[in-house]
Amino acid sequence: xxxxxxxxxxxxxxxxxxxxxxxxxxxxxxxxxxxxxxxxxxxxxxxxxxxxxxxxxxxxxxxxxxxxxxxxxxxxxxxxxxxxxxxxxxxxxxxxxxxxxxxxxxxxxxxxxxxxxxxxxxxxxxx
Numbered sequence: 001x002x003x004x005x006x007x008x009x010x011x012x013x014x015x016x017x018x019x020x021x022x023x024x025x026x027x028x029x030x031x032x033x034x035x036x037x038x039x040x041x042x043x044x045x046x047x048x049x050x051x052x053x054x055x056x057x058x059x060x061x062x063x064x065x066x067x068x069x070x071x072x073x074x075x076x077x078x079x080x081x082x083x084x085x086x087x088x089x090x091x092x093x094x095x096x097x098x099x100x101x102x103x104x105x106x107x108x109x110x111x112x113x114x115x116x117x118x119x120x121x122x123x124x125x126x127x
Contacts, residue, residue, distance in 0.1 A: 005081040005108045006071050012113065013085070016064060019057035025050055029112040037119045059092040064102070080109045091123070098125040 002010070012027035028049060034042040043049035056062060064087045072082040083106045090099050101121035106113050 003071050003073060003081065004111070005073070005083050005106075006069060008108060008111070008113065009069070009083040009085065009106050013064060013066060013087075016053075016057075017062075019062060021050065021054055021057060024053060027113055029110065029114045032113060033115045035115075035117050037117055042118075061090050061092045061097045063090045064088070065090075080107045080114065082107055089120075093123060093125065096125050098123045100124065 008027055012024055015024035028046055030046045032046055033044050036042055043052050066087050068086040070084040085104045087102045088099050089102045100123040103119040105117040107115040
């Protein structure tokens with residue numbers, strides 16, 4: 001049975017794939033932070049994340065397919081649980097439709113995603 005953390009991450013993935021910004025944003029804390037590894041800061045709060053994703057959600061081919069999920073539960077009540085997803089992301093790039101492998105690490109606190117880290121592979125354009 002999936003944990004509350006994994007269910008929340010699944011809710012945000014479902015909203016992402018539906019390109020439904022309201023339910024997607026309800027999964028994130030107001031003071032969320034987001035990085036692309038190794039050190040590129042992306043949105044640093046919910047307003048910046050909303051602005052970034054509203055543009056992304058207009059891409060016609062946008063879809064993430066979950067390949068594997070790992071849960072690292074909180075060790076104590078005040079610790080934050082982690083959920084790690086391996087996904088294949090389909091996007092519309094300037095040169096056309098393509099895919100990229102993604103590892104997403106989500107840290108959860110107070111029932112929301114508080115921080116996330118993305119590790120992206122090299123995009124592969126469709127032939």
